[in-house]
Amino acid sequence: MADPQQMEAAVHEYVAAFEAGDADRIGALYAEHATVEDPVGSPLKNGRTEILEFYRSSVATGAKLKLEGPVRVVADYAVFPFSVNLHWEGSDKRIDVIDTFRFDADGKVTEMRAFWGPANMHGFS
Amino acid sequence: MADPQQMEAAVHEYVAAFEAGDADRIGALYAEHATVEDPVGSPLKNGRTEILEFYRSSVATGAKLKLEGPVRVVADYAVFPFSVNLHWEGSDKRIDVIDTFRFDADGKVTEMRAFWGPANMHGFS
Numbered sequence: 388m389a390d391p392q393q394m395e396a397a398v399h400e401y402v403a404a405f406e407a408g409d410a411d412r413i414g415a416l417y418a419e420h421a422t423v424e425d426p427v428g429s430p431l432k433n434g435r436t437e438i439l440e441f442y443r444s445s446v447a448t449g450a451k452l453k454l455e456g457p458v459r460v461v462a463d464y465a466v467f468p469f470s471v472n473l474h475w476e477g478s479d480k481r482i483d484v485i486d487t488f489r490f491d492a493d494g495k496v497t498e499m500r501a502f503w504g505p506a507n508m509h510g511f512s
Numbered sequence: 513m514a515d516p517q518q519m520e521a522a523v524h525e526y527v528a529a530f531e532a533g534d535a536d537r538i539g540a541l542y543a544e545h546a547t548v549e550d551p552v553g554s555p556l557k558n559g560r561t562e563i564l565e566f567y568r569s570s571v572a573t574g575a576k577l578k579l580e581g582p583v584r585v586v587a588d589y590a591v592f593p594f595s596v597n598l599h600w601e602g603s604d605k606r607i608d609v610i611d612t613f614r615f616d617a618d619g620k621v622t623e624m625r626a627f628w629g630p631a632n633m634h635g636f637s
Binding site: 391395426427428455456457459460461462463464466467468483484485487502503504505506507 | 582585587589608
């Protein structure tokens with residue numbers, strides 16, 4: 388199982404990589420055959436290539452992440468509340484999200500699920 | 513699918529039922545064959561009887577819940593950050609938790625998972 392400190396560090400690296408606008412740094416956190424479900428209920432991104440493409444689009448929006456509470460770490464999971472903040476079409480937007488990261492034994496994320504819905508979007512008209 | 517407002521209301525009822533120390537009110541939020549995994553990685557509580565037994569022990573500790581951010585609602589899930597606060601063996605304790613509630617079409621919780629680990633426990637010696 389991944390080390391708890393390593394799992395928590397991955398979350399902070401995720402936030403820092405968005406701050407730097409560096410999709411490759413984000414992709415490096417994932418295992419080769421990982422899946423990303425963002426938001427939950429949408430089609431999965433399967434594997435490193437699709438995941439990288441997804442994050443290239445994400446960082447291109449200029450979105451920054453802000454942790455909104457402590458990272459919860461248990462078993463092979465790190466789970467954390469955060470906000471996505473972006474300036475888009477002339478106004479500030481915020482989305483309140485909780486992500487679950489599941490890790491493999493090498494400390495790579497194998498499954499990411501992002502929980503946010505319409506009621507969590509603020510500043511969108 | 514359960515209604516988003518109904519799912520969010522269930523979370524507030526969960527917090528209120530802890531405040532009232534009423535395990536039956538908590539149990540009433542669950543479907544007959546629901547599962548509870550608290551914390552994630554521990555054996556499942558299966559079905560209403562085991563779940564009620566679990567919550568009777570929980571409320572007996574005097575634990576109160578405090579929401580620590582907005583409820584994220586998407587698809588058939590409500591996911592929320594909160595703290596568990598209790599006075600025990602002469603001092604105040606806090607555990608930082610994120611729960612995922614998955615709902616059936618009737619708006620009952622069918623699967624609950626609680627994410628918290630040793631690093632999320634404060635005031636325990």
